[in-house]
Amino acid sequence: xxxxxxxxxxxxxxxxxxxxxxxxxxxxxxxxxxxxxxxxxxxxxxxxxxxxxxxxxxxxxxxxxxxxxxxxxxxxxxxxxxxxxxxxxxxxxxxxxxxxxxxxxxxxxxxxxxxxxxxxxxxxxxxxxxxxxxxxxxxxxxxxxxxxxxxxxxx
Numbered sequence: 001x002x003x004x005x006x007x008x009x010x011x012x013x014x015x016x017x018x019x020x021x022x023x024x025x026x027x028x029x030x031x032x033x034x035x036x037x038x039x040x041x042x043x044x045x046x047x048x049x050x051x052x053x054x055x056x057x058x059x060x061x062x063x064x065x066x067x068x069x070x071x072x073x074x075x076x077x078x079x080x081x082x083x084x085x086x087x088x089x090x091x092x093x094x095x096x097x098x099x100x101x102x103x104x105x106x107x108x109x110x111x112x113x114x115x116x117x118x119x120x121x122x123x124x125x126x127x128x129x130x131x132x133x134x135x136x137x138x139x140x141x142x143x144x145x146x147x148x149x150x151x152x153x154x155x
Contacts, residue, residue, distance in 0.1 A: 063086065063089040063153060063154055063155050064086065064153050064154055064155075065086050065087050065088065065089070066085075066086060066153065067083060067084070067085045067086075068083065068084050068086065068149040068150070068152045068153045069081070069083045069097070069149060069152070070082045070083065070084065070097075070144075070145030070146055070147070070148040070149035070152075071144065071145055071148035071149075072098060072145070073140075073141035073144045073145045074141075075100065075137040075138075075140070075141050076137065077100035077102060077106050077137055077138075078098070078099070078100030078101060078102050078106065079098045079100070079141070080096070080098060080099055080100065080137075080138055080141025080142055080144075080145055081096075081097040081098040081145050082094055082095060082096050082097060082142060082145045082146050082149060083095050083097050083149060084121075084146060084149040084150060084153065084155075086153050086155060090125060091121060091122055091125050091126075091150075091155070092122075093122075094117075094118045094121045094122065094146065095118075096110075096114045096117075096118075096142070099114060099138060100137070100138060109134060109135050109138065110135065110138055112132070112135070113132040113134075113135035113138050113139065113142075114138075114142075116132045117129055117131070117132060117138075117139060117142045121146060126150070127143050127144075127146040127147035127150055128143075129142065129143055129146070131143070
């Protein structure tokens with residue numbers, strides 16, 4: 001009675017090996033490493049490097065203190081730009097550098113909205129401000145510019 005060959009596949013140190021043999025019942029036994037192809041020193045170093053790289057924690061980017069300018073964010077009423085001051089890893093001040101001021105109504109809306117947005121940013125210590133009702137475009141631009149400034153500060 002003829003038996004079909006047995007094909008074994010094994011992976012050691014990232015190298016796949018296929019071993020094919022036609023065993024006789026009395027010759028079956030455990031497969032040893034000698035039956036598999038040798039792993040080169042380069043392959044071993046590559047594997048060790050990958051393991052070392054994975055196990056090392058990534059360095060955290062530290063928050064920087066200073067004053068950081070946000071991007072100028074245009075909208076249909078005019079540009080919005082803020083600057084943020086960070087001290088001891090906390091937002092300590094936010095200033096509106098540019099707000100829409102093309103007409104009297106924009107000036108009136110932003111005179112009320114800017115202080116409210118500043119208070120929200122200082123309380124939340126982030127750019128995730130809720131915004132101000134009636135000043136949607138200014139609120140959106142303020143958020144985007146503040147986030148850009150915080151990104152520059154690695155905050």
